[in-house]
Amino acid sequence: MTAIADLQDRVRAAVAAQQLLCIVGGNSKRYLGGEQQGDPIDMSAWSGVVDYQPSELVITVRAGTTISELQQVLARENQVLASEPPEFDGKATVGGTLACNLSGPSRPWHGSIRDHVLGVRIINGKGEHLRFGGQVMKNVAGYDVSRLQAGAMGTLGILTEVTLKVVPRPEATTTVRRTIGASDALRVMNQICRKPLPVSGACWYGGDMYVRLAGPSSVIAAAAGEIEGNILPDDGFWSRLREMDLPFFADANDLWCISLRSTHDHFRQEEDWLIDWRGARRWLAASCDRDTLVEQTGEAGGELWQLRGAEKGADVFPERSEAYRKMLLRLKRALDPAGVFNPGRLYSWL
C-alpha cells in the first residue's frame, strides 16, 4: 500500500502548500469539461484486479485499470461491463470512467457505470483513505458516496479502488437497420422500446435507424422478426458509436451533447444530428447559440454539454441554479475542504 500512502502524503502536502492537484488516469477524457489545472497525479500505474468473483458477478479493481484490461479479464469468464463504456484506444481507466460517468449505447436498458458501482475507496481532501459501499448488490448503510463520485470528475476525491457489478455476456447480438428520417426514427424507436423485447441499442445516424438486440440466439432471432428493417452483418457500428469514432464526430468543429426526454420532437432539422439512446441523447454538430438551444430543450428536461467550440474558459456543462450551486459547493467543502482536487474541471466556480 505504499503507493496509497504516497498519494495520501501528496494530498496532505498539497493542502499544506495550497497547491492544486489534477487527477489523471489515461488522459483520454480531456475533451470533456474545463481545462486541467494543477500538479498532475498520475493514477495510471495504480492498476490491476484486486478481487474477482465470477460467480458473484462482482469485480474489484484499482482505479488506474483500463476499461480494455477490465473487459479482457471479464471476457475470460464470459462476462462484461453492462454499461459498455468507451475504451478510447485502451487509455480510458475505470476511475476516469466513473468520474465522468460515461457509458455506451446500451445506457437506457443497462445503465451507466454509476448503476453498476457497488463500492469505492477514495482519498479525500484530508488525505484519508476511506471505503464506502461494498461488494454486495444491496447496501443502504450510510450515504451513497460511491455513486456521488459518478460525474464528479475528480472534484470530490481521488478514486483508488472501484467495485463493480458485472453481467454475463449476451450469447449473441443482432442489428436491424432501416432507412428512415430522423423524426420518424424517433417515433419508431420509442414505439419499439414500449415492447418487451431484448433491445440494447437504438440509434439514428446518417439517414438510418439502427436497433440492436442482445440475448440467446434463438431469442433475438424471434425478436428481430418484430422489427421492420434489414439484418445488418456485424460491422463494428456499435463500437464505433461508443468510441465516438464515426465520421460525424471526426468532422464536427462544434459539438453538443444533449440529454433530454426521448420523445422530444426532432428540432433544428436542417442541422447535422446523431441520435442515440432511443432519442434520450442527441449529438448536434453545429455552431449555435447556447441560450436558444437551452430554450429548445428545456421543457423536455434537457441538459446541454458543449464538447467542442466553447469559448476558452467558458463552462461547458449546464448552468445551475443558485440553490444547486450552493449545495454542490458545500459538498465540495465536506469532501475536499481545501479545494485542491481538479479545480475548474467541472465548473469554473467549483
Add this chain to the structure above:
Amino acid sequence: MDTAALAAMFRDLVDAQYVVAADESKRPYECDGLSVYKEMPGLVVMPSSTEEVRAIMRLCHRRKVPVVVRGAGTGLSGGALPNPNGVLLSLARLSRILQIDPEAGLARVQPGVTNLAISEACAPYGLFYAPDPSSQIACSIGGNVAENAGGVHCLKYGLTVHNVVQLTVVTVEGEIITVGCEGLASAGPDLMALVIGSEGMLGVVTEVTVRLLPVPSHCQVILASFDELEHAGDAVSAVIAEGIIPAGFEMMDSHAIRAAEDYVGAGYDTDAEALLLCELDGTEEEVRYSIEQVTEVFRGHGARSIRVSQNEAERLLFWKGRKSAFPAVGRISPDYYCMDGTIPRRSLSRVLSEISRLSHEYGLRVANVFHAGDGNLHPLILFDESKPGELQKAEAFGAEILRLCVAAGGCITGEHGVGVEKLPQMLDQFSDAELAQLNAIKDALDPDALLNPGKGVPTLKRCQEYRST
C-alpha cells in the same frame, strides 16, 4: 417555542385541519413499521404541495425546529420515528400521479403515491414500475426513495436508485432544487443518488420521476425444494454463475415453509429443509430457454422436487406463500424481529449454518425468508415480548447476525435502512474517519441537524458512547 404557538404559525401555511396538535390524533404517527420504537411528535403537519413544504421548511429552519419526514410509515428501521420537539411532516396528501408518458416510459409522481399505484396506473399502457418491496400495497414512493427500497424483482431490475431519473428536493433552508435528468445523463456528481437512500436526512423529496418498463410478455416461476439448506444455497450461486439473471430468486427455510403452508396452502413441500422460488421473465423463447437451464442446475444440486408454474394462477399461488411468509411467521410466534443483512452469495450456506448455531445458543427460533439472488437475508427472530428480557435477547442476537454479515464481506442493511435501529452497527461497518466523512456530508447540507436528527449515521458523540459500552 411552545407547540401551540408553533401550530398557529403552521396554520398560516397549510389548511388548519392538517396541523395536528392533539395527542389522540397524533397517536397513529408515534411509530413506523418498527413499533418497538415509539415517540409522540410535537406536531404533525400535512402539506399538499411543494410550495407548502417549502414554506414549512423555511419556518422550521428559521425557528430551528427538527423535521421528521414520513411517507406511509411502513419503514422497518424506525426511520420515521418522530422527534418529541419537532414536526412530523407527513407527505400522505402529496398523493397525485402528475404525468404518465408511456412513449418515453416515464411517470412523474408525488411522494405520497403508493408503490403499487404507479404500476397499476401504467398497466393500461403495458408498462410497470419495477422495484416491488413487500409492502408495495401500502408503502409510498417517497419512502422508497428515502430508503432506496428493493424488493423481490431488484435482482434483475435494480433498486429504487436504478429506476428513478429525476427528483425535486426541498432543502432544509426551503430552497427547491431538481436533481437528475429525464435524458438520463446529468453532469456533475450524482446528487440524486446521494439523496436516494439518505433516509430523509438531506432534504425533502416532493416529486419523483420514475422509469417505466414494458411488462414482460411471459413470466413463469420454478418452485424447487431441497433436503439441505446448503444445497439450496449452492444452487442459487450456480444459477447466477450459469449466466442467468432471474427476475426474482427467493429462498425460505423449513420454519418459513411450514408457517407459510399452514397459512395459505401454496402447495409447498413441508418436509423440505429449503425451498427456492426462481422467477424467469422475458419473451416466450427467453423464458423457455432459461427454465430448461435452471431446472438442470436444480437437479444437479439434488432438488427433491421441481415444479414449473403452468399458468398465471399457479404462478401467483407459488408466490403467495412467499409473500405471506412474514404474517405467517407472525402466527407461530407472539413477536418477531426482522433483520436485513446482505452477504456475498457464496457465503449463504456458511452464514445460514452460523445463524442456526446462534439460534440454539440464544434459545430463540429463527425463520429465514430472503432475497437469495442478491444475498439479502431476512432472518426473522421469533420471541415473546411479554417475557422479561426476551426483546433484549432478540436484539443482541440480531446484532450478532449483522456482525456476521459484515465479517462475510456484506453489510448491515440491504434495503430497510439504518434508521434508529442499526446506529450501533454502523460502527461495525465504518471506521471513525468514514463516519466523520458521512457526518461532514450531513453537516454540509443540514448544518443545524434539523432533518431527521439522530438517525442514519451516528454522531461522533454517539460513536464514543457505543464504543465504550
